[in-house]
Amino acid sequence: MEWEVVIGLEIHTQLNTKTKIFSAAATAYGADPNTQACAVDLGLPGVLPVLNKEAVAKAAMFGLAVDATINDGSVFDRKNYFYPDLPKGYQISQLAIPIVEHGKLEIALEDGSTKVVGITRAHLEEDAGKSLHEDFDGMTGIDLNRAGTPLIEIVSEPEMSSAKEAVAYMKKIHSIVQYLGICDGNMQEGSFRCDANVSVRRKGEMELGTRTETKNLNSFRFVERAINYEIERQIDVIESGGRVVQETRLYDADDDSTRTMRTKEEANDYRYFPDPDLLPVKLDADLLVQLQEQLPELPDVKQKRFCNQYGLNNDDAEQISASRDMADYFEQVVKYANGEAKMAVNWVSGELSGALNQNNLEIGQTQVSAERLAQLISRISDNTISGKIAKEVFQAMWSSDKTADQVIEEKGLQQILDIGELEAIVDKVVGENPKQAEQYLSGKDKVFGFFVGKVMQITKGKANPAQVNELLKSKLV
Amino acid sequence: MALSTEDIRDIAKLAKLQINEDELDRYKQELSRILEFVEQMNQADVENIEPMAHPQDMIQPLRVDEITETNLREKFQCIAPATQDGLYLVPKVIE
Numbered sequence: 001m002e003w004e005v006v007i008g009l010e011i012h013t014q015l016n017t018k019t020k021i022f023s024a025a026a027t028a029y030g031a032d033p034n035t036q037a038c039a040v041d042l043g044l045p046g047v048l049p050v051l052n053k054e055a056v057a058k059a060a061m062f063g064l065a066v067d068a069t070i071n072d073g074s075v076f077d078r079k080n081y082f083y084p085d086l087p088k089g090y091q092i093s094q095l096a097i098p099i100v101e102h103g104k105l106e107i108a109l110e111d112g113s114t115k116v117v118g119i120t121r122a123h124l125e126e127d128a129g130k131s132l133h134e135d136f137d138g139m140t141g142i143d144l145n146r147a148g149t150p151l152i153e154i155v156s157e158p159e160m161s162s163a164k165e166a167v168a169y170m171k172k173i174h175s176i177v178q179y180l181g182i183c184d185g186n187m188q189e190g191s192f193r194c195d196a197n198v199s200v201r202r203k204g205e206m207e208l209g210t211r212t213e214t215k216n217l218n219s220f221r222f223v224e225r226a227i228n229y230e231i232e233r234q235i236d237v238i239e240s241g242g243r244v245v246q247e248t249r250l251y252d253a254d255d256d257s258t259r260t261m262r263t264k265e266e267a268n269d270y271r272y273f274p275d276p277d278l279l280p281v282k283l284d285a286d287l288l289v290q291l292q293e294q295l296p297e298l299p300d301v302k303q304k305r306f307c308n309q310y311g312l313n314n315d316d317a318e319q320i321s322a323s324r325d326m327a328d329y330f331e332q333v334v335k336y337a338n339g340e341a342k343m344a345v346n347w348v349s350g351e352l353s354g355a356l357n358q359n360n361l362e363i364g365q366t367q368v369s370a371e372r373l374a375q376l377i378s379r380i381s382d383n384t385i386s387g388k389i390a391k392e393v394f395q396a397m398w399s400s401d402k403t404a405d406q407v408i409e410e411k412g413l414q415q416i417l418d419i420g421e422l423e424a425i426v427d428k429v430v431g432e433n434p435k436q437a438e439q440y441l442s443g444k445d446k447v448f449g450f451f452v453g454k455v456m457q458i459t460k461g462k463a464n465p466a467q468v469n470e471l472l473k474s475k476l477v
Numbered sequence: 478m479a480l481s482t483e484d485i486r487d488i489a490k491l492a493k494l495q496i497n498e499d500e501l502d503r504y505k506q507e508l509s510r511i512l513e514f515v516e517q518m519n520q521a522d523v524e525n526i527e528p529m530a531h532p533q534d535m536i537q538p539l540r541v542d543e544i545t546e547t548n549l550r551e552k553f554q555c556i557a558p559a560t561q562d563g564l565y566l567v568p569k570v571i572e
């Protein structure tokens with residue numbers, strides 16, 4: 001039996017405004033509990049929400065970036081439910097007229113082709129607080145610092161047909177919101193999280209299968225695993241004669257499975273209605289023009305430009321343009337290293353990314369500036385050092401403020417370019433190892449590596465490999 | 478449109494309101510009358526009239542993104558039934 005999978009994602013993206021969506025309390029992550037929760041966030045009697053202009057602008061900017069309609073006159077609604085992390089008894093959200101509708105996004109598939117995924121809508125809403133269920137003698141602790149943080153919920157069309165596609169879509173959105181500078185993208189802190197709607201149907205069937213929604217997935221890996229688990233579970237249920245139940249499920253990263261959170265029967269009846277405390281949101285034309293002007297070069301366009309301008313292959317260009325900061329850093333390196341783009345890509349996505357990951361740092365916190373890395377690359381291209389030695393120099397640069405030239409000078413790592421000096425060493429090595437020379441001449445090509453190794457040992461790796469090969473070949477005859 | 482007794486129970490449950498059995502009938506009649514009133518309004522001809530999201534024909538004023546609220550946790554928490562380590566404590570909820 002062949003199965004078809006249908007996936008739609010709802011991505012909750014925190015907007016990085018200074019203040020909340022409806023109050024002037026701070027939104028900074030990690031503050032002491034409830035020190036950033038004002039009377040509005042607490043839902044005390046008599047308070048009124050006042051909409052944050054910046055949150056509106058950032059939501060509209062997202063709309064522009066995904067070719068969407070920006071609705072002039074979007075409306076806020078109350079979504080009613082009782083839960084202590086939202087003390088008003090309702091969440092202010094947008095139902096009938098969201099600020100952003102009908103967008104689209106192109107994603108790259110594994111086989112190299114592309115696919116356009118529709119974005120149904122992106123609406124503004126407030127985040128809830130946090131519940132802490134441990135250590136309070138059977139009580140639940142509530143921290144309302146996060147309550148009222150502005151979110152856009154980005155809802156895709158159910159148009160993805162594998163976990164891999166869903167992850168590619170999510171990564172693309174993640175990249176775009178960071179490019180736009182509207183979200184810090186920090187998934188560990190919950191700034192960017194996702195619910196996955198998954199259903200399966202027999203191939204060729206027109207009607208959609210019953211879907212489940214898996215909540216609060218806060219890493220790309222979890223999204224992929226949770227979706228794959230859900231696909232298999234649903235197929236198993238149907239193949240063993242059962243029916244998939246429409247329900248909300250939770251992903252458990254510990255045993256890599258999903259479990260029922262609530263079924264459709266228990267689902268909340270949110271009783272949406274327009275919030276009488278808020279008026280329709282009009283966007284003045286000036287703001288939209290201004291946002292359009294501020295729109296940065298987006299990842300797709302940058303990727304294509306990197307291919308054309310620097311001659312990068314598609315994979316390299318995609319990797320280096322996924323993060324705007326990384327792309328900017330790369331371009332700086334190329335500029336300082338006289339256009340050595342290929343080496344710049346390799347170093348930025350190789351050694352540099354490795355060192356950043358190892359130290360849990362972002363590119364903005366790098367120990368080696370673009371200018372310093374560029375000098376190192378220049379020393380490889382002008383044959384002062386080999387690529388191998390350069391890695392050693394890089395490590396020394398990472399743990400100091402020294403330039404590549406200083407490290408090379410101090411450690412005496414310059415390649416031996418003097419052909420006479422190198423020739424003498426090669427002669428010595430060949431002369432001292434007549435047995436191996438004989439083996440090589442009798443056809444054992446592998447022995448060649450032995451001679452290269454000896455020369456490198458004596459020169460401490462400072463010989464130019466191409467020169468060594470050439471000299472050895474001319475001597476071993 | 479007339480509401481059933483079951484509807485009244487559901488509405489009360491959603492609104493987290495406790496109502497006595499002997500009140501059900503009264504609520505059923507009163508709420509049904511509100512719906513009748515809505516039915517009456519539904520007869521108005523609203524063709525070619527743009528719906529409004531708010532009774533006042535005004536637009537939402539926007540606030541500049543600047544922090545003006547200060548930390549008043551102590552004041553807020555002195556009216557809370559239970560707090561600990563800066564957290565509000567509520568009866569255990571696990572979903």
